[in-house]
Amino acid sequence: xxxxxxxxxxxxxxxxxxxxxxxxxxxxxxxxxxxxxxxxxxxxxxxxxxxxxxxxxxxxxxxxxxxxxxxxxxxxxxxxxxxxxxxxxxxxxxxxxxxxxxxxxxxxxxxxxxxxxxxxxxxxxxxxxxxxxxxxxxxxxxxxxxxxxxxxxxxxxxxxxxxxxxxxxxxxxxxxxxxxxxxxxxxxxxxxxxxxxxxxx
Numbered sequence: 001x002x003x004x005x006x007x008x009x010x011x012x013x014x015x016x017x018x019x020x021x022x023x024x025x026x027x028x029x030x031x032x033x034x035x036x037x038x039x040x041x042x043x044x045x046x047x048x049x050x051x052x053x054x055x056x057x058x059x060x061x062x063x064x065x066x067x068x069x070x071x072x073x074x075x076x077x078x079x080x081x082x083x084x085x086x087x088x089x090x091x092x093x094x095x096x097x098x099x100x101x102x103x104x105x106x107x108x109x110x111x112x113x114x115x116x117x118x119x120x121x122x123x124x125x126x127x128x129x130x131x132x133x134x135x136x137x138x139x140x141x142x143x144x145x146x147x148x149x150x151x152x153x154x155x156x157x158x159x160x161x162x163x164x165x166x167x168x169x170x171x172x173x174x175x176x177x178x179x180x181x182x183x184x185x186x187x188x189x190x191x192x193x194x195x196x197x198x199x200x201x
Contacts, residue, residue, distance in 0.1 A: 107185070
């Protein structure tokens, strides 16, 4: 939550915020408690239904990150625990859509899943199978998660198993940010995620 608090300190009181890839609204309550109005978007109807139950005051819409078409509407945008589901070819366009959604001077905060040691192993395995992947793409996590769950005596729930993850390098993420003219104000590494907080000029 450290970087979410940093994000909140960078925006004005009573801001209009976009919670992109909001899921069941995990972070939306924090934004509301800080006195902001919130619009939440996600591509999962099931997640949005849960979010609406928790936070009826938030305006939720079924929109994928790749489908965002907001123009200078928000003082701030967050996208937490979601960008790992974006494939490399979609990343630049989504960062561009985030920038367009922000008002001038608006603040964007997103997280990037660090991946871990299994990323290189998954890449080598996928290449050996002849799959057209780039480094950072993990395409076999469903099978591995299922095997881990069974081995530990549990069961793999569908919502807990990722079909696809992409873990871009920090350098690549900075390049995409720079290409859109966004200025990084805060950056740091947590246990699982790298955090990027930036401002639109």
